Amino acid sequence: MNNEKIEFYKKILLSEREKVVKIIEGIDRRWSKAIRDSVGNISAYATHLADLGTDSNEREKETYMLEREVRNLKKLDQALKRIYDNTYGICRFCGKEIQEDRLKVIPFTEFCIECKRNEERINNNNRKNY
16 A cells, blocks of 8 residues: 555544544543532432433443443554554455455454455354354
């Protein structure tokens, strides 16, 4: 892959990384605010159970979203590392160049489509055995 294409994907990865970091920071701000509000809102009246359920449900959704974004951040950072190591765009399994159509859709991918399909087929077979 030539330097021009590498720079193209590097910009995409850095842009995606910035978006993910903003999402993570937003969740952190909301959690910090919720903690401050709950500590400062101590009263003689008990909180209604429905409110507690709603708060718990929202926290659970945000926890899932945070975990997903942290995984995405890790994948993006690994892809950027591969750019700096001059291994970006090369399948980690077979060593062949990853198709550009695949990189455009999943710029942080580590595998060519054939190796990814094989990995998924193996994982699906292993799940069936349990």
